[in-house]
Amino acid sequence: MAKKKRARAPKPPAPASTARDVAAPAPAKKTARERPTPAPATSAYDAVTRWLALPEARLRWFWVLALIAAAWAFGLVVRLLWLPGAEANPQAVFDGHVTLTVTDGYFWAAGVQRAVEGLNEGIRRIPPLWDHALVLFGSVGAQLAPLQDVIVYLPAIIAPLVVAPLVVLGNLFGAPYWGFTAGLLSSVGWSYYSRTLMGYFDTDMFAVTVPLVLIAALIAAIVHRSALRAFVAAALMVVAPFFYDQVGPVLIMVGGTFALYLVLFHRRDAFVWPAIGAVSVALLPLPGWLRLVLLVGLWFAFRTERLQPHHRTWLALALGLALVVTSPMVHKIFAELTRYTDRGSVGGEDPGDIAFLRVGGLVREMVRLPFPDLAFRFAGSVAGVVLAILGYTLACVRYRPLLLLLPLVALGVFSLWGGLRFTIYAVPVAALGLAYLMARGATLVAALVPRAPRGQLALGAALTVALATPVLASQADDALARPPYTVVNSGDAELMTRFGQLAAPDSYAIAWWDFGYPLYYFAHVGALIDGGKHGHDNLVASQVMLTGSQLQAANLSRVAVEGFVAGRSPHRPVIDTLFAEADAAGQTQRAWLASLGEPGYAPPAKTREVYLYLPHKMLSLLGAVEQFSRDARRGDGPTRDPVFVYTPAKEQGGTLVLQRGGFKIDLKSMKMQDRAGKPMSVRSFDLVDRGPDGAPHVRTQPAQADGRYRVIFMRAYGAVILCDLELYDSVLVQLYVLGRYDEALFESVLRTPYGAVFRVLR
Secondary structure, eight states, X not given: OOOOOOOOOOOOOOOOOOTTTSOOOOOOOOOTTOOXXXXXXXXXXXXXXXXXXOOOOOOOHHHHHHHHHHHHHHHHHHHHTTHHXXXXXXXXXXXXXXXXXXXXXXXXHHHHHHHHHOOOTTOTTOOOGGGOHHHHHHHHHHTTSOHHHHXXXXXXXXXXXXXXXXHHHHHHTTOHHHHHHHHHHHHTOHHHHHTTSTTOOSTHHHHTHHHHHHHHHHHHHHHHTOXXXXXXXXXXXXXXXXXXXXXXXXXXXXXXXXXXXXHHHOTTSTTHHHHHHHHHHHTSSSOHHHHHHHHHHHHHHHHOTTSOHHHHHHHHHHHHHHHHHHOSHHHHHHHHHHHHHOOSEEOOOSTTOOOEEOSTTTSGGGOOOOHHHHHHHHHSXXXXXXXXXXXXXXXXXXXXXXXXXXXXXXXXXXXXXXXXXXXXXHHHHHHHHHHHHHHHHHHHHHHTSOOOHHHHHHHHHHHHHHHHHHHHHHHHHHHXXXXXXXXXXXXXXXXXXXXXXXSOTTOEEEOOGGGHHHIIIIIOOEESXXXXXXXXXXXXXXXXXXXXXXXXXXXXXXHHHHHHHHSSOTTSOHHHHHHHHHHHTTOOHHHHHHHTTXXXXXXXXOOSOEEEEEETTHHHHHHHHGGGGHHHHTTTSOOOOOOEEEEEEEEXXXXXXXXXXXOEEETTTTEEEOTTSOBOOEEEEEEEEEOTTSOEEEEEEEOOTTOSEEEEEEGGGTEEEEEXXXXXXXXXXXXXXXXXXXXXXXXXXXXXXXXXEEEEOO
């Protein structure tokens, strides 16, 4: 008797999908026995999403990598073309190498020096080798080429990798040519290029690429409905801070958007709760290695059959709640919002307290720009921003997972209040939006040409790139038109290098924060403030340079450096500690600061040399620098606005004309007029020449005994200083400009046309 065949169990139905998340499957072929079934009714929304769809043609990974390589090469070449202009500029070349285009780059370069050459061991704020990918990559590169070249070329190599996640995103939705075009636009796009050009050895080369990679990985998990891909994305979140140490708030925003998206649109899918649990674990405030171990354990926990579906849901919710309760990132996000939006002062409520000025309004990257200027940085113009928004919105209608890019959009919008540094995040989203409009328009045009489907697809892809070509050409022109200037010119680099040759490795410099990182790299000495530590201690540097008491400046320099070195944290402002000690001793902040200028004050014991680093550039910065100690210098009187103008001047027929302000000086009568021709009350005119040793030689001509201003003509620089009596007596003007200093307090150890260095003798 023949055995009956077992009927096969029917296959479980495929998970429900929408045209907005994944591509619809190809329709099954009809057989002769099948009767045609009526097409299901579709809504207008579904009809719109179908019309917005781009022709699908997913590529194999080999061709995806080829597109990434081509787009990356384009971004690299455009950056390399800027270099010859810089090499031809003598001010941009020191010791045969182009200097960096961003001051912060010298912080990371000093870390590479420590790892490779053993330098900068006495500088507490230098990053160690394994703390950041930038130091690691630079150290590896320094084994293959000179360090000076590695730090210039590395941004040009890494920054164009922003194309990779964009090409992958395009391929995920079956339109790799869309992602390829967006990658081209992003690689040299507007503000992204300006913060990733050659010599921009800073974390900006990772700031956009790292979040984009994470978002692309999360979108892949959604498109494929894959818990495994979500766990891979979570693991990438764990290692992301190694590449970009400020990515924490962005990770919280991306993770929150991902979880909300899954709950809104996929809460019935099996992969959702494991994915939310994985992302929650990745963002917990735990050591990275522990989070990776927990991710592995969580993966096997969700894989076990003993865990019921509702248990998985509760486990994921518990992990999410643990993240909300324990993570400091939410607080950090609000702290950063305050930091970038508050331009005022803090403190100074009590009469004896001193107000600290926040840096928000004075740091270039935190300056608020008019919307047309921001629009240019986003997408080239206001019209470009409008088209980018339209394109991104339509793309989200059709490809809904692109909503995960909203955190980057939010950061770009925040630049309206937080400053131009946030514009970089919106560039790839704007590029995706513009590229989508180009791709959709090209598809409509290609459909008019009678060709086979593959031919129409190829034509559409070619037309998409062709439509982008004028924009790319404009971007490349803007990139190549960038002036070949660097942040540290050859003269400043030589001054700092010579300073390092005469200073001991454990020495410290009182310098403005713009010069902190370069001092680490060129002079190998520490600095009280730098590009990453410019909070309350700005008061110290500003007061030292602008006080009229050289004794107070010397004592404050000594007590601040010794207190900072003895402190536990290299990130804590020393002035907070000093004021706390004064308060414990019953002194107000103003009284303590005033006591430093009294002959009876005994500074702490000397453990290292302290120097004043006074570059010539300080004269241009003084208007901003003096604001940080303005409240401290007023004493018990009201705050007033000081006068200090440093400007080039030209001689015209016996009259010296100041380019700023329109002031005029009659060289015969030595009288001064303002722009309107009104006489100005000038107490004296100083003519400063440079001697053979670089020291200033000063000739003073008195004018009005009750004059309110003093005028200094620095003939070697073709520049004039117009200042009030208070700033004329300041340490910066007296020591550097006029060469007048108390030899019991300071020693002049180095002077060049680019600045001077004084050793503090207290």
